[in-house]
Amino acid sequence: MTGMVDSKSENPMTEQTKPIVEIRNLYKSYQRESLVVPVLFDITFDIAAGEFLALMGPSGSGKTTLLNLIAGIDRADSGSIHVGDIDITTLTETELAAWRANSVGFIFQFYNLIPVLQAVENVELPLHLTVLTKKQRREHAQMALSMVGLAHRMDHYPGEMSGGEQQRVAIARAIVTDPTILVADEPTGDLDRVSAEEILSMMERLNRDMGKTIIMVTHDPRAAARARILRHLDKGYLNDAVGQNPL
Amino acid sequence: MLLAKILFRNAFHNKLRSSLTILGIAVAILAFGLLRTVISSFYAGVEAASASRLVTRNAISIIFPLPISYAGKIHQVEGVKTVSWGNWFGGIYIDEKNFFPNFCVEPVTYFSLYPEFVLDEKQKKDFLLDRKGAVVGRKLAAKYKWKIGDTITLKGTIYPGNWDFVLRGIYRGRDQTVDETQFFFQWTYLNEAVKKIAPVFADKAGFFMIGVNRPDIAADTAVRIDAIFKNSLAETLTETEKAFNLGFLAMAEAIVTAIQMVSFVIILIIMAVVANTMAMTTRERTDDYAIMKTLGFGAKDITLLIFGEALVLTMTGTFIGASLTFPAARIFAAELSTYFPIFLVSRTTLYLDLVAALLMAFSAAIIPARHAVRIRIADGLRRIG
Numbered sequence: 001m002t003g004m005v006d007s008k009s010e011n012p013m014t015e016q017t018k019p020i021v022e023i024r025n026l027y028k029s030y031q032r033e034s035l036v037v038p039v040l041f042d043i044t045f046d047i048a049a050g051e052f053l054a055l056m057g058p059s060g061s062g063k064t065t066l067l068n069l070i071a072g073i074d075r076a077d078s079g080s081i082h083v084g085d086i087d088i089t090t091l092t093e094t095e096l097a098a099w100r101a102n103s104v105g106f107i108f109q110f111y112n113l114i115p116v117l118q119a120v121e122n123v124e125l126p127l128h129l130t131v132l133t134k135k136q137r138r139e140h141a142q143m144a145l146s147m148v149g150l151a152h153r154m155d156h157y158p159g160e161m162s163g164g165e166q167q168r169v170a171i172a173r174a175i176v177t178d179p180t181i182l183v184a185d186e187p188t189g190d191l192d193r194v195s196a197e198e199i200l201s202m203m204e205r206l207n208r209d210m211g212k213t214i215i216m217v218t219h220d221p222r223a224a225a226r227a228r229i230l231r232h233l234d235k236g237y238l239n240d241a242v243g244q245n246p247l
Numbered sequence: 248m249l250l251a252k253i254l255f256r257n258a259f260h261n262k263l264r265s266s267l268t269i270l271g272i273a274v275a276i277l278a279f280g281l282l283r284t285v286i287s288s289f290y291a292g293v294e295a296a297s298a299s300r301l302v303t304r305n306a307i308s309i310i311f312p313l314p315i316s317y318a319g320k321i322h323q324v325e326g327v328k329t330v331s332w333g334n335w336f337g338g339i340y341i342d343e344k345n346f347f348p349n350f351c352v353e354p355v356t357y358f359s360l361y362p363e364f365v366l367d368e369k370q371k372k373d374f375l376l377d378r379k380g381a382v383v384g385r386k387l388a389a390k391y392k393w394k395i396g397d398t399i400t401l402k403g404t405i406y407p408g409n410w411d412f413v414l415r416g417i418y419r420g421r422d423q424t425v426d427e428t429q430f431f432f433q434w435t436y437l438n439e440a441v442k443k444i445a446p447v448f449a450d451k452a453g454f455f456m457i458g459v460n461r462p463d464i465a466a467d468t469a470v471r472i473d474a475i476f477k478n479s480l481a482e483t484l485t486e487t488e489k490a491f492n493l494g495f496l497a498m499a500e501a502i503v504t505a506i507q508m509v510s511f512v513i514i515l516i517i518m519a520v521v522a523n524t525m526a527m528t529t530r531e532r533t534d535d536y537a538i539m540k541t542l543g544f545g546a547k548d549i550t551l552l553i554f555g556e557a558l559v560l561t562m563t564g565t566f567i568g569a570s571l572t573f574p575a576a577r578i579f580a581a582e583l584s585t586y587f588p589i590f591l592v593s594r595t596t597l598y599l600d601l602v603a604a605l606l607m608a609f610s611a612a613i614i615p616a617r618h619a620v621r622i623r624i625a626d627g628l629r630r631i632g
Contacts, residue, residue, distance in 0.1 A: 065625075068624075068625050068628075071541075073540075073541055073624040073625055073628070074623070074624070074625040094545065097540070097543045097544070097545055098543060100541065100542070100543050101542060101543025102543075106538075106541055106542070108538075108628070110534075112534060112538040112628075114253060114535055114538070114539075115260070115535075116252075116253055116256035116257055116260055117249075117252070117253065117256075121249065121252070124249065125249065125539075125542060126542045126543065128249050128250075129542070129543045129544065134248075173542075
């Protein structure tokens with residue numbers, strides 16, 4: 001199984017498969033007071049539609065920064081990121097917000113649910129930016145929660161649920177808008193082993209059965225083992241080695 | 248709708264902090280409302296003044312009287328409909344702490360000039376027929392448990408001696424703004440006594456109350472009255488009743504200004520408290536705002552959440568504080584009726600409460616909202632965990 005390649009390396013993608021994400025010559029640095037801290041250097045690679053990619057690397061290697069850039073929640077210094085037919089580096093903040101709402105599903109390490117909203121309301125949240133009616137929003141949210149096995153926990157608040165359940169709610173929120181890509185930043189980092197396995201299995205199913213393109217940042221080799229493609233970042237540089245996940 | 252739900256739930260998420268903040272706002276609004284009511288009560292006489300009534304007094308000072316013969320001359324001035332007169336008596340009932348305003352007046356004309364003093368016709372007739380008769384306001388009668396027919400003795404301060412009066416009437420105000428703590432008796436009773444003990448002070452009036460045909464001619468009429476007595480031994484100063492009352496208020500201006508300043512300082516302090524609460528609450532929710540921005544919500548939505556939360560807190564506190572102002576004002580009115588005969592929470596005070604609530608919410612939310620909107624999503628998310 002292939003699907004994601006580095007454009008600098010031999011392209012294992014078939015000619016007819018257009019990548020869903022195309023990253024070209026991406027640079028990113030942070031300003032820390034008077035100091036400029038370079039984070040990413042000349043990142044160029046593609047991600048095929050329906051891929052499950054794991055980005056690995058030591059702390060400070062720039063993997064979360066790269067994920068944020070792909071997800072449109074941070075700005076690159078230079079370079080381009082095409083997701084579908086849109087170069088997201090050229091979008092204004094408002095356009096980028098609208099694009100994120102439609103095209104990206106987010107899964108974070110600490111779930112990031114709104115604590116004052118019930119599970120079903122949390123899942124409904126991104127749908128408030130769509131044209132769906134109240135009834136349709138509720139139906140979509142209930143369906144998404146059912147897909148992650150939490151139909152019985154709809155009216156529970158995040159504080160009343162375990163970490164694994166909260167992360168499943170977060171996954172339901174991520175998929176409820178049927179986004180183009182799912183980005184996951186250490187999705188199992190705050191979970192026990194059993195819960196982590198459940199979450200990873202769920203992500204696997206989303207990729208395999210629903211064809212969702214997933215980009216996951218992780219430190220955890222067990223999590224990375226579930227991805228079909230592994231990429232390594234080290235000190236802001238992308239490791240050229242690419243291919244099927246040996247794990 | 249969901250945003251409204253979030254902001255309402257956020258506002259009461261930390262129950263202890265929200266409750267204490269709301270309590271603080273309620274107490275501040277209560278104090279603010281009471282102080283504004285004190286200020287209003289200072290101006291109650293001014294507000295109750297009629298535009299068609301003039302007051303003529305000695306141009307040098309109110310303490311110098313005017314000859315009673317002026318009444319006839321004033322009556323002949325174009326535009327004058329009614330002329331009455333009276334003197335400040337300054338009597339004390341038993342003890343100096345039992346202060347209430349007491350005047351001798353020309354009764355027929357005086358009560359015709361003040362239709363807001365509603366007096367039973369029989370009581371009015373009894374009062375007119377009894378030279379030692381007195382009419383008092385309902386609140387005053389209730390305070391000292393006076394009944395019709397009771398003899399009331401006042402100790403004169405300006406006019407020495409003990410003066411006995413028979414209570415012949417108890418007036419009530421036409422509405423709540425009318426002072427019901429005044430004491431009136433017949434000018435002739437005082438004048439006849441003065442003729443005996445100090446004839447030089449007899450046939451004098453401390454002031455003339457003048458009713459004019461129309462309010463719009465009041466100013467011209469006042470000028471015409473003063474022109475008559477120009478270059479006389481007792482020149483007059485005629486002004487509208489409102490201006491006359493304002494003149495008295497000017498003496499207490501420093502106190503009123505001080506109360507006004509204190510009332511605004513209270514609001515400033517509570518603004519700082521609410522700002523602190525909102526700063527803490529938005530700092531704790533940086534991740535919530537970051538995730539909402541991540542999901543596609545814009546600056547407008549985040550601003551709405553923060554301002555809305557501040558508004559929920561301040562409006563709740565203001566509602567409680569304003570509601571408590573009414574019973575508190577009633578207690579104040581009962582306890583301090585000697586000093587504040589009219590102690591009513593005005594509509595203006597309630598509007599000021601509302602403005603204070605909006606100001607509190609705005610000042611508390613502006614900086615946290617600006618910060619939450621400006622923070623980069625990546626930075627907001629980085630704080631998580």
